[in-house]
Amino acid sequence: MKMISKTKILPIVAAMVWLSGCGQKSQSPESANYSAERGEKLAQAKCSRCHNTAMPPVTSETEKAPPLYTVTVHLKDWMKVSDPSQKREKFIAFVQDYVIHPSRKKSYCDPASLKxxxxxxxxxxxxxxxxxxxIAAFMYDTYDQMAMLQAVKEQQRLAKLPPYRQVLETHDCLLCHGGGKLAPSFAQIGKRYGMQGIKRIEEAILKGSKGRWPKYHTPMRAYKDLSEKQLEDLARWIAQGANE
Ligand code: HEC
Ligand code: HEC
Known part of the structure; x- marks a missing residue:
């Protein structure tokens, strides 16, 4: 998950200055079957070096380009089409053209930002x-103001939860540890290690684990994306018996 603490929520209004219009006619895209799912990975691999891909977007002083969220919302905003069903197609065609043939003239970027x-x-x-x-299908389907508001609300909801809960709600731990045949329950693990074994619990989460519970055969993978606070709180919660 995205670290809440590190995420700067863009003041929506301030972000809106980034746009002015200049005409760009769309070319008709061939009726290829574009996949937003593939697009997400591709955007990560090919665009995120310059365009932040998070939602809400993360901005920085040193960014090389506006976040993909901002780019998308502004392009969508600008593209007034008479038939709304053509909007997605037009958007895709613009991206396909612009990324290969960018120019000052075609850019919707306002002069100050372009500079x-x-x-x-x-x-x-x-x-x-x-x-x-x-990629364009992914952008179009993912980034919009409603989804942004939802994402902000969700972040605010998560931020109010205890750190261990944040992890459980955004990771798949309970799929295996939620009582079943795949893994020992967190209560069992707590019972084995207790507070004196809390470092081992942290290590297992951070590096993964296998062979310690011979009854279970799926190895446990490493989780490296937790904040320090989340890791500590989660380990403490497990060590103390995983009581809700
Ligand atoms: C080397 C940095 C860099 C990379 C890599 C990059 N971009 Fe950009 N992009 C920019 C900059 C800078 C701008 C803002 C200036 C402009 O509009 O040309 C921009 C603007 C855009 C725009 C907005 C054009 C407009 O007129 O509003 C789109 C769409 C876009 N990029 C798509 C992409 C996609 C898709 C990828 C990945 C395939 C990508 N970019 C990769 C630097 C980059
Ligand atoms: C795919 C199933 C699966 C998922 C998902 C999973 N685990 Fe595990 N976990 C296991 C199995 C199996 C073991 C027992 C591994 C062993 O035998 O060493 C284990 C062991 C552990 C242990 C004890 C390690 C030890 O040294 O005894 C901890 C702590 C733990 N998991 C925490 C977590 C947390 C926290 C998450 C989510 C962030 C998580 N697990 C997600 C399967 C899973």
Whole structure:
């Protein structure tokens, strides 16, 4: 999951300055079947070096480009089409064209931001039209203001929970440890180690574990994305018997 503590929520209004219009006619995309799911991975691999892909977006002083959320919402905003059913198609066509042939003239970026960031360098040779179709489909389907509000609400809800709960609600631990044949319950683990074994519990979460519970054969993978606070709180909660 995205670290709540590190995530700066963009003041939505402040983000909105980034746009002005200039005409761009769409080219008709071939009726390829674009996949937002593939697009998500591709955006990570090919665009996130410059465009932050989180939602809510994470911004920084040193960013090379506006976050993909901002790019998408503004493009969508600008693209007034008479027939709304054509909007997605038009959006995809714009992205497919712009990423290969970016230019000051085509950019919807306002002059001040364009000056700060510079025109996007062409990604010709680094990404195919099919891949761009997938990426654009992902952008279009993922980033919008309603989804953003939802994401912010969800982050606020999670932020109020105890750290161990945050982990349980955003990770798959209970699929195996929630009582069943796949793994010992957290209560059993707590009973074995107790507070004096809390370091071992932390280590197991951080590095994974196998062979300690011979009854269970699925190895337990490592979880490296928890904050220090979450890791400590979760280990303490397990060590103390995992009581709700
Ligand atoms: C080397 C940095 C860099 C990479 C990599 C990059 N971009 Fe950009 N992109 C920029 C910058 C800078 C801008 C803002 C200036 C502009 O509009 O050209 C931008 C703007 C855009 C825009 C907005 C154009 C507009 O007029 O509003 C789109 C769409 C876009 N990028 C898509 C992508 C996609 C998709 C990828 C991955 C395939 C990608 N970019 C990779 C730097 C990058
Ligand atoms: C795919 C199933 C699976 C998932 C998901 C999973 N575990 Fe485990 N976990 C196991 C199994 C199996 C073991 C027993 C491993 C062994 O024998 O050493 C285990 C062991 C452990 C142990 C005890 C290790 C030891 O040294 O005795 C802890 C603590 C633990 N898991 C915590 C977690 C936490 C926290 C999460 C979620 C962040 C999680 N697990 C997710 C399967 C899983």
């Amino acid at each position: 700060t960031y510079g025109v996007m360098p062409s990604q010709k040779g680094k990404v195919t039209q099919q891949e761009l179709g997938d």
